[in-house]
Amino acid sequence: MPLDIDTEIEFNIEDLQYDIEQSRATDRWNDAPDNVKDIFHELEWNIIEGEFHETTDFINPLLESGVSARTLISGPMSTGIAEVGRRFKMDEYFLPEVMMSAKCMQAALVIIKPLIIAEKAESVGTCVIGTIQGDLHDIGKNIVSMMLEAAGFDVVDLGVSTPPETFIEAIREHKPQIVGFSALLTTTMNMQWETLKLITAEGLRDDVKVMVGGAPISQVWADKIGADAYCADALIAVDKAKACVGDFKDLVGGAPELRDNLLAMESE
Ligand code: B12
Structure with missing residues (x-):
């Protein structure tokens, strides 16, 4: 017997209408140095637009600037794919666009994974x-x-x-x-x-x-x-x-x- 699905995670229509472009280069990543902040925006945009061939061009310079792999995941990669979800929900994007963005995330994770795994602590x-x-x-x-x-x-x-x-x-x-x-x-x-x-x-x-x-x-x-x-x-x-x-x-x-x-x- 299936359970009733009454997830309390509801979408707020005002949030859904808020395009990430409105906050681009204004109120996000302000605590990052300028060069990093710019590439954060580029990476985020790269994921939103699904340009997966270029994803690695943004990841490597950020890592070389000392940005941690974890910051990349929880920062621009997360906000980028969240915006893709918003656009999909609002019928601004359809499945092919979401698939391209998912490919960007996967391309980034291929580079990031060995760095994260290298931190492996003793087996718990x-x-x-x-x-x-x-x-x-x-x-x-x-x-x-x-x-x-x-x-x-x-x-x-x-x-x-x-x-x-x-x-x-x-x-x-x-x-x-x-x-x-x-x-x-x-x-x-x-x-x-x-x-x-x-x-x-x-x-x-x-x-x-x-x-x-x-x-x-x-x-x-x-x-x-x-x-x-x-x-x-x-x-x-x-x-x-x-x-x-x-x-x-x-x-x-x-x-x-x-x-x-x-x-x-x-x-x-
Ligand atoms: C990328 C994506 C896809 C890609 C997936 C590619 C892939 N290899 O994963 C593709 C294009 C294939 C896809 C397909 C579909 N998708 Co889709 N997709 C998304 C999207 C945009 C992003 C998901 C994502 O990767 N997020 C980024 C990651 C990092 O976040 P996350 O998954 O939430 O994971 C974090 C936490 O949740 C947690 N977590 C996750 N798993 C686990 C497990 C454990 C054990 C723990 C502890 C924690 C944990 O930790 C994670 C890291 O921080 C979401 C939108 C959204 N808001 O989620 C829609 C979304 C999930 N998809 C949706 C839909 C409808 C579909 C399709 C049915 C579309 C269709 N018409 O065919 C199909 C389903 C196919 C299927 N049978 O599964 C809907 C679901 C709506 C609903 N109410 O059910 C969403 C919400 C989009 C929307 N706004 O409407 N999708």
């Missing part, structure tokens, strides 16, 4: 992560994977559109402390619940902490399905993952009563 645990069945979005999941790897996790990435059974096999094989589900579509959010139910039904729930993320996911949703942690971004994911394998490992997330009631309803 294992995490199995995947985009949930029916969903092909993987940019955010890939960023979370690389940040977790840099933080010392051995990451088993199951890719996109991962069936619940594949998560079960991976848990049995790799014995992770953490399992992460990514979902970007309101229509696939429910597969997080379905996958969590199968993990419970297979008797594996007590062995893993479950982290959930993706644009429509919220703390309310995480509580509703009984996940242990909701993470709005990759940095939060690293903090919460460390908490899961550290002193807070006995912390049980979600609202237990709600989860028990849901499970009872399911078995009726």
Whole structure:
């Protein structure tokens, strides 16, 4: 039985009408040196316009200027792809434009990933992560994977559109402390619940902490399905993952009563 999807992450129409061009070169990146600020705008614009052949031309100079790989991801890359999402939502962009912008993000991440992974600390645990069945979005999941790897996790990435059974096999094989589900579509959010139910039904729930993320996911949703942690971004994911394998490992997330009631309803 699917759960009601009542994500509280609503779009505000005023925000959606606000074109990023209005704030270009005015109120953003003001704390960065002028040369960096200009390239930040260029990179952001490159992602918005989907000029993926040129993406690397912006990444390397920024890295050479001492800008960290993490700042690139959480700064101009994030604002650029967020603007693409806004335009798509407002019917200013259609799928081909979004695909070109996604290619820019992927081209940038190819350069950035080795730099992030090189920071890898000593092994702290294992995490199995995947985009949930029916969903092909993987940019955010890939960023979370690389940040977790840099933080010392051995990451088993199951890719996109991962069936619940594949998560079960991976848990049995790799014995992770953490399992992460990514979902970007309101229509696939429910597969997080379905996958969590199968993990419970297979008797594996007590062995893993479950982290959930993706644009429509919220703390309310995480509580509703009984996940242990909701993470709005990759940095939060690293903090919460460390908490899961550290002193807070006995912390049980979600609202237990709600989860028990849901499970009872399911078995009726
Ligand atoms: C790029 C993109 C695509 C690309 C994806 C390419 C790829 N390889 O990923 C393409 C073009 C393929 C695509 C396709 C579609 N898309 Co699309 N897409 C986007 C877009 C613009 C950006 C997503 C993104 O990469 N964001 C950047 C990353 C860094 O952010 P993120 O994913 O949120 O990840 C961060 C956090 O959420 C968190 N996180 C994410 N996952 C996880 C997992 C864990 C375990 C944790 C802890 C944390 C975590 O950490 C991440 C890093 O900080 C969004 C708009 C948006 N606002 O999200 C639409 C969006 C998600 N897409 C949408 C739609 C409708 C579609 C299509 C159905 C379009 C169509 N008609 O075919 C298809 C779906 C195909 C499918 N079956 O999946 C809608 C969904 C609407 C809804 N209510 O469900 C959105 C919201 C656009 C919109 N505004 O309407 N899309």
